[in-house]
Amino acid sequence: MIKAKLLLLSLLFFSFAANAQQVFSTQKYPLVDFRSPLDIVPPALAGSFGELRPNHFHSGMDFRTNQREGYPVYAIADGYVSRLRVQNSGFGLAIYLTHPNGYTSVYGHLSRFNSKIAQQVKSLQYQKKSYELDTFPSNLLLPVRKGDIIAYTGNTGSSGGPHLHFEIRDTKTEAIINPQLFGFEIPDNIPPVIYAMYVYRLNHLPFNELTPKQYFQVVGGSGNYALNQVNTIHLDGEVGFGVISTDKHNGASGTNGVYSIELELDGKIVFTSAMERFKFENSKAINSHIDYPTFINTKKSIQKSFVDPGNPLGIYSNLVNNGRIEFNDGKLHQLKYIITDGKGNKSVLQFKVQSDPKAVIKTPEQAAGIPYAYGNINEFNNSEVKVIFPKGTLYNDLNFQYKAFPRPAGNAFSAAHQIHNSLTPLHLGFELWIKADSSLSKYKEKALIVNSGGGAQGGSFDNGYVKATPRNFGRFHIAIDTIPPSLTPLNISDGKNMAGISKMSFKLRDNLSGLKSFNGYVDGKWILMEFDAKTASLWHTFDGSIAPGKHTLEVIVSDMKGNNRNYSITFYK
The missing domain is CATH 2.70.70.10 (Glucose Permease (Domain IIA))
Incomplete structure (x- = not known):
């Protein structure tokens, strides 16, 4: 009897485990x-x-x-x-x-x-x-x-x-x-939504912004989807696929991500991505997982069903030729997307592909550039700039392009240097040295590199160059930061009685290089100042440690280039 009960409990647990996963x-x-x-x-x-x-x-x-x-x-x-x-x-x-x-x-x-x-x-x-x-x-x-x-x-x-x-x-x-x-239970009986499917003409070339793609509208719902007014897609050569899909659960749900994407070719899985686990250091490889050029241009997140050779993510399995499919046999093929959410609800998109030698779409010719292999350390040098791409920076082989532009107007101390283009994602930052104008000599300690949008990339002066490590391609030049952060008191002033007030508050902002530190002192003793970057709010909460009477307050804030702002007053408690 005991054995029977144990067996029943075991079966019940197995059933729960199976249903939960x-x-x-x-x-x-x-x-x-x-x-x-x-x-x-x-x-x-x-x-x-x-x-x-x-x-x-x-x-x-x-x-x-x-x-x-x-x-x-x-x-x-x-x-x-x-x-x-x-x-x-x-x-x-x-x-x-x-x-x-x-x-x-x-x-x-x-x-x-x-x-x-x-x-x-x-x-x-x-x-x-x-x-x-x-x-x-x-x-x-x-x-x-x-x-x-x-x-x-x-x-x-x-x-x-x-x-x-x-x-x-x-x-x-x-x-x-x-x-x-x-086993965390999130009420959910709603399958993922599939919005669109894309075909990429890879043509045995690295994926980039020039890769031809075709958009197919998807119709349907409740887990069953089809291509809108398209029975069969005619394709030739090496092809990849991509899909736009999101998920919701019951109740007050946001628009969330799906758990897994599987692609079948004639009943055989050729690609699986599953959000089971990943490592923090590989999270930026989302830019390889999606069609990054399309995301930059349109903010649409197309999840590719083929894997770039330099993509380090461990979310892929069941890969056949990294998800790149060859259509060259003149036959009709059945393809199926199976998209699953974290609760196991599934949506299916089925379509047909006819292998057709007349359906060629060639990749446009690339402009002249320097070929860089994704698996190597790559370096570019001239008299004005030096660029090093560490191993692991690139997701695909790169036709690297560079162009120099005149010195920008305003806060600039070098020519502007276009390092490839913003449509190519990077996994790691690259090393960038830019030669400085002679006029920078008295501002060496204040120098940094900025992009064309004015975004600071950091930087330090070294033997006539300013060097930094940008994380994205773009156009860069040398600038300086000589302006201290701004500190605006909100509820405190010189001589004010702060009795009955729970905290002293400020607004704190920096114009370029970014905040490095903030410190407050009452009567020469350090006090805890708290900061919220998204609201630019700086404050100290009185905790009873400051006795009644007259006190001195000093607040010192610094940016990344050593520009300091001091605020000194007396107040009463």
Whole structure:
């Protein structure tokens, strides 16, 4: 009888596990170890794992919090606080919990920590004399139990509105894993939506902005789609495909990303991408995963179903010739897209391709350039500029092009240098040296490189050149930054009585090189100043440590080029 009960329980657990993971994955994950980080019912997502974002894949699930801050955030399992971060941007206030089952959970954009963690954070900030913090407590300092309140939801850092950013990572490798694979229940019986399909005439050449493509409108719904008024596509030679698709779940859902995309040719899978896990250092390769030139020109995110040779993402499987398909046999072929969301809901797009030697579309001739292989270290030099592309920078072989332009008007101390074009994505930054005009000599310490839009790339002077590491192609020249940041007091002034006022507030902005530091001192002692980059807000919250009476205040802010702004007054408390 006991054995029968155990067998029944085992079968029930297996059934639950199978139903909870009806999606493609390379590994099995624990389905009952974790509870939800919030008690908001039903849970709703503003962003899904692997969702397409500018220059990165979304690394977690964004739980909606009813446009409010202050909901309790719970430890999803026993463990300990292994990392605490306080950032001006990024995740803002964030907690990392390490759990004994080999996973780490991450909670971002918090409004505040629980009292014990907050005390530890504030103590460290005063020890380091820094608002920003990235610390790794010992496993004995801040233990937690499953269900403990560790923090409260907020909108700190680069958040676009109140929500909880939640992640699960492999503790050993730090790879980020889709939380839905761990049994987190998001109500969802809605299959993905397929909007469009594209055909790319690859013609045995590297993919770039010159690759011919054809757009096909898609019609249908409820999981079944077809090409609009097209029965058969006639193609010849080497071809790739791409698709635009998004997903929603039940209730208050945003427009989220899909989990997996499979492409079948005559019943055989030739391409699979699955948002199971990825590494942070490879997240920028989203620009190789999508049709990057189209995204730059139109903001449409077409997910390619073929893989560039320099793409380091580990999200692909079942690849046949990296998803590049050869149509040269004169036969009719059946193709099928199967697109799945994180709950296992599927949408299917089926279409036919007739191999037809008359359906050739040639790739336009490229302008003369220098051939650079994607797998090599590549270097370009002339008398005015030097460029080095480290190995791993390029996703495809590159027909590199360069052009010099006259010195721009205004704040410029060199010619302008066009380094290839903005339609080609890069995985790593490249090294750029630009020769400076003689007029820069007295501003060497203030020099930096900017792009044609005025965006600072950083930089330092070295033997007649200014060098920096841009992360994108474009047009660049040397400029200088001699202007200190601006600091505008909002509720404090010389001689003001601040009794009964909870905090002193400022607006803080920089014009070019970016903020480096901000520090406040009352009566010569360092005080904690907090900063929110998205609102340019700087403030100090009075915590009772400043006694009644007259006090001196000094606030010193600096930018990346050593320009300082000092604000000094007396005030009363």
